[in-house]
Amino acid sequence: MFIAHLPAGYILTTTLQKKLKTNKYLLLGLIASILPDVDLFYFFLVDNRQYLHHGYWSHIPFYWLLIAVVTLIVAWLAKKKEYMFASVIFFSNIFLHLILDTIVGRIEWLYPFTNKAFYLFSVPNVYGFWVYNFAFHWTFLFEVGLIAWAGYILFKEREEG
Numbered sequence: 001m002f003i004a005h006l007p008a009g010y011i012l013t014t015t016l017q018k019k020l021k022t023n024k025y026l027l028l029g030l031i032a033s034i035l036p037d038v039d040l041f042y043f044f045l046v047d048n049r050q051y052l053h054h055g056y057w058s059h060i061p062f063y064w065l066l067i068a069v070v071t072l073i074v075a076w077l078a079k080k081k082e083y084m085f086a087s088v089i090f091f092s093n094i095f096l097h098l099i100l101d102t103i104v105g106r107i108e109w110l111y112p113f114t115n116k117a118f119y120l121f122s123v124p125n126v127y128g129f130w131v132y133n134f135a136f137h138w139t140f141l142f143e144v145g146l147i148a149w150a151g152y153i154l155f156k157e158r159e160e161g
């Protein structure tokens with residue numbers, strides 16, 4: 001997934017907030033929705049593009065699961081509703097990112113048991129420029145759909161004031 005992580009995070013966070021009857025965590029949810037992609041900076045700036053983007057730890061569910069379990073236990077022990085809400089919103093968005101990346105990306109869902117990467121659709125290399133391969137593939141309609149959906153919620157929220 002390329003450009004729809006943020007709109008998808010917006011949809012998930014506003015939906016969760018409605019359920020939790022709060023509106024304090026939108027920014028946190030949006031940050032979490034794109035956080036696993038910090039490894040892109042690494043990929044381009046530090047490692048000189050030597051490793052495939054999704055092989056970094058921030059795209060491996062196992063590590064996030066560990067962090068999530070520890071955080072949720074701490075939040076639970078602290079008996080603070082805000083910590084719990086914040087953790088739920090944060091990690092829901094992280095895992096949404098990984099799920100969306102599984103559509104055409106490769107995510108190692110069963111790491112550390114196997115390094116096998118999972119994906120739903122394989123995008124063929126048709127154009128020389130890799131961004132075009134994804135942007136002109138039919139799965140890009142998912143992204144367009146998510147953007148339209150987020151736009152609709154945004155529009156409705158503004159109308160409701």
Ligand SMILES: [Zn+2]
Nearest residue numbers: 036037097101
């Ligand atoms: Zn990603």
